Amino acid sequence: MALNIQGANITARGSPNGQAPACDHLDLVPAAAHGPAECAQCLALGLAWTSLRACLTCGWVACSDESPGGHARRHYEETDHPVVTSLEPDMTRRWCYVHGPIA
Ligand SMILES: [Zn+2]
Numbered sequence: 001m002a003l004n005i006q007g008a009n010i011t012a013r014g015s016p017n018g019q020a021p022a023c024d025h026l027d028l029v030p031a032a033a034h035g036p037a038e039c040a041q042c043l044a045l046g047l048a049w050t051s052l053r054a055c056l057t058c059g060w061v062a063c064s065d066e067s068p069g070g071h072a073r074r075h076y077e078e079t080d081h082p083v084v085t086s087l088e089p090d091m092t093r094r095w096c097y098v099h100g101p102i103a
């Protein structure tokens, strides 16, 4: 049936399923130099952090989600700066709070 073939073609073209949305935020960030490797908010509150993240948009350094403070995510919520990098020496991968890990 001609109708069925046409329908299949439209479906195949219109929905590239199985492909995770790529993070396009990296195009927007200039990879600013980051500040000292410490979470200023944790220092002010007397909290200890597990690991640190640096915001690639403005260079703000804050603690990761695993830390009690979770200040890096708080920074994203307040500023809409979604891309951070790890400050751990053995972990240099980047993370987008919208899209997840960036390869
Ligand atoms: Zn993203």
Ligand SMILES: [Zn+2]
Binding pocket: 039, 040, 041, 042, 043, 047, 049, 062, 063, 067, 069, 070, 071, 072
């Ligand atoms: Zn913190």
Ligand SMILES: [Zn+2]
Binding pocket: 055, 056, 057, 058, 059, 060, 075, 079, 081
């Ligand atoms: Zn920022």
